[in-house]
Structure formats: structure tokens, C-alpha cells
Amino acid sequence: MLSFFLFIGLFFIQQLAVQGFSEQVIQRGAVGDDVIELQARLQYNGYYHGRINGVYGWELFWAVKNFQHQFQLEEVDGLVGEETKEMLLKSTKFYKSFVYENLNKGTYFTHYGGVPLKIQQEPDKKFMEEMKGKFKKQIEQAQKEEQQAQQEQKTKQEQQAQQEQKTKQDQQAQQEQKTKQEQQAQQEQKAKQDQQAQQEQKAQEEQQEKDEKQTQEEENNDPVAANMPGGFSQNDIRLMANAVYGEARGEPYSGQVAVAAVILNRIDSPTFPNTVSGVIYEPGAFTAVADGQINLTPNERAMDAALDALNGWDPSENSIYYFNPNTATNSWIWGRPQVKRIGKHIFCK
Numbered sequence: 156m157l158s159f160f161l162f163i164g165l166f167f168i169q170q171l172a173v174q175g176f177s178e179q180v181i182q183r184g185a186v187g188d189d190v191i192e193l194q195a196r197l198q199y200n201g202y203y204h205g206r207i208n209g210v211y212g213w214e215l216f217w218a219v220k221n222f223q224h225q226f227q228l229e230e231v232d233g234l235v236g237e238e239t240k241e242m243l244l245k246s247t248k249f250y251k252s253f254v255y256e257n258l259n260k261g262t263y264f265t266h267y268g269g270v271p272l273k274i275q276q277e278p279d280k281k282f283m284e285e286m287k288g289k290f291k292k293q294i295e296q297a298q299k300e301e302q303q304a305q306q307e308q309k310t311k312q313e314q315q316a317q318q319e320q321k322t323k324q325d326q327q328a329q330q331e332q333k334t335k336q337e338q339q340a341q342q343e344q345k346a347k348q349d350q351q352a353q354q355e356q357k358a359q360e361e362q363q364e365k366d367e368k369q370t371q372e373e374e375n376n377d378p379v380a381a382n383m384p385g386g387f388s389q390n391d392i393r394l395m396a397n398a399v400y401g402e403a404r405g406e407p408y409s410g411q412v413a414v415a416a417v418i419l420n421r422i423d424s425p426t427f428p429n430t431v432s433g434v435i436y437e438p439g440a441f442t443a444v445a446d447g448q449i450n451l452t453p454n455e456r457a458m459d460a461a462l463d464a465l466n467g468w469d470p471s472e473n474s475i476y477y478f479n480p481n482t483a484t485n486s487w488i489w490g491r492p493q494v495k496r497i498g499k500h501i502f503c504k
Contacts, residue, residue, distance in 0.1 A: 382425035400453035401443025
């Protein structure tokens with residue numbers, strides 16, 4: 156029956172789409188008709204799953220950014236300008252009368268493109284009977300093909316189940332042997348790993364203590380860097396460049412400047428230490444300190460990023476945290492208010 160509805164819907168759905176959007180740039184916090192159309196179009200192709208209410212909130216913001224990213228637009232910033240509107244008009248449809256009719260009713264409804272409007276509006280029996288008679292042959296052919304496809308799928312599933320059962324038995328025997336070997340290997344490596352971990356921890360603590368001591372000595376002895384805001388020393392600049400290189404050397408340049416800006420934003424925050432070395436070497440604060448990449452020699456690009464941040468550029472927009480969503484497992488960081496994404500890092504408050 157669903158095949159029939161989809162078939163009938165194709166004759167009518169193309170006539171109901173309209174194009175809109177005003178010339179204004181739509182951004183977070185906006186309200187009105189442009190936002191309603193934006194929500195409906197993104198809901199049409201499955202990017203937005205919230206309510207169509209005309210309010211540009213965080214859920215819609217991330218839906219827009221995901222759309223911009225997937226369609227490889229030049230700017231992935233959540234701002235709906237000319238380029239984003241043009242791509243939305245090409246890739247989606249907006250059934251304005253249907254949307255506003257449901258909004259006026261106060262209905263919580265969906266607007267996905269895969270469901271014909273006639274099904275959403277519950278067509279009357281008379282209309283359906285007329286369509287069944289008019290397209291009887293097409294309907295019967297569609298039903299026949301659907302039954303044939305179901306039978307083929309059933310046969311395929313039965314054959315697959317038999318093959319999977321045989322494969323499962325073979326894999327189980329192999330897994331038992333593999334598990335036995337792995338357990339033996341783990342037992343042999345456990346003492347070695349424990350000893351190595353202790354040695355590495357001790358070496359890291361000694362290196363950190365040495366670095367902190369050297370940093371303090373250099374801060375006491377080195378002259379203040381010329382023309383640097385806030386009186387940061389040459390050692391401060393070098394240490395920030397080390398952190399940028401260890402944390403974000405594979406990121407876009409703006410992402411590297413943003414990492415340096417986060418360090419400065421933490422210095423200005425009452426909840427963090429008030430020095431560059433204090434912020435960077437705060438326990439658990441930066442992965443580059445934990446894995447030793449803070450000690451790598453920074454390149455000129457990392458030095459430039461540190462200087463740009465010291466001179467006031469803040470692509471992070473006053474963020475004090477950032478994380479890689481592909482590797483982050485801490486639920487706490489996912490709960491922080493997110494500001495923007497640059498490269499592989501999401502920056503947040």
C-alpha cells in the first residue's frame with residue numbers, strides 16, 4: 156500500500172513546492188518566516204529533527220553547520236547567507252501552505268521529503284478510490300514487484316542465516332584459540348608494562364619539575380618581550396608556541412591561533428592560574444603535556460599563532476575549553492556550551 160501512496164504522491168508533490176527566503180542573513184537568535192522556512196527545508200532532508208517554531212536556537216545552529224559541512228560550502232559557521240540559501244533551494248523543497256496550515260493548528264508535525272503530502276494530510280476515501288481505478292495496472296505491477304522482492308529477500312536471508320551459522324561456529328573455534336594465546340601474552344607483558352609505566356611516570360614528573368623550574372628561572376631573568384601586550388616574556392611566547400605545536404600543528408592556522416587564545420582566556424579567568432606556565436602545566440589541562448609533545452620544537456607557524464593571539468586575535472570567541480569530538484569520551488566536556496568548530500576542534504565556554 157505504501158508503494159501506491161508514493162506513486163500517487165509523485166503526481167502532486169512537485170506542484171506544491173515554493174521558494175522563499177528574504178535577503179537577510181539568518182543567524183542564531185533570529186525569529187520569523189525565514190527561520191520557519193529554514194527549519195522546514197533542513198527537516199525535509201533530515202538534518203533538523205526539532206520543532207518548526209520560527210526560532211533559531213542551538214539545535215538548528217548545529218543542523219545548519221552540519222548541512223554546510225556535508226555540502227562542502229566555503230563557510231561552515233551556522234550563518235545562512237546567499238551561498239547556503241542557494242544550496243538549500245537546490246537540494247530541498249518547502250511546502251509553505253502545508254507548513255503554515257499545521258502551524259496555525261498548533262500541530263507538532265514532520266515535513267520530511269520522503270513522505271508525500273497526501274499521506275500527511277490524510278486524503279479522503281473518495282480520492283483514494285479514484286486514484287486506485289485510474290492507476291490500477293500500475294498499482295498491480297507495483298504490488299507484484301513488491302511481493303517478488305519480499306520473497307527474494309526472504310530466500311536471501313535464509314541462505315545468509317545458514318552461512319552465518321557455519322561461519323559463527325568456525326569463528327568461535329578460532330576465537331577460543333586466539334583468546335587463549337592473548338591471555339598468555341597478556342600475562343607475559345603485564346609485569347613489563349607495569350614497570351615501564353612506573354618509569355615513564357617518574358620520568359615525566361622529573362621532566363615537568365625541571366621544566367617548571369627552568370620556566371620560573373627564565374621568567375625571573377629574561378627581559379619582557381618588546382611590544383607584547385600585557386608584558387609577556389620571550390619564554391611565555393615560546394611556551395605558548397610549544398603548546399600550540401603540540402596540540403594543533405595539523406589544524407588550520409585560525410585553529411592554532413584559537414588554541415593560543417584559549418590559554419590567554421584562561422589566564423584572564425579567575426578559575427585558572429594567572430600565568431602562561433601555570434595554565435599550560437595545570438594537571439590534566441592539555442594532552443600535549445601529558446604525552447610529552449609539549450617538548451617538541453615548535454615551527455614558525457606555531458610561533459606566529461602565539462604572537463597573533465597575544466596581539467588580540469581570538470578566533471575562539473572567548474572560549475576557555477576545546478576538544479576533538481572524534482576522540483573525546485568525557486561526558487562533561489560534551490555538556491559545555493559550544494561556540495564554534497575550527498578544523499577538528501570544537502571550542503566552548
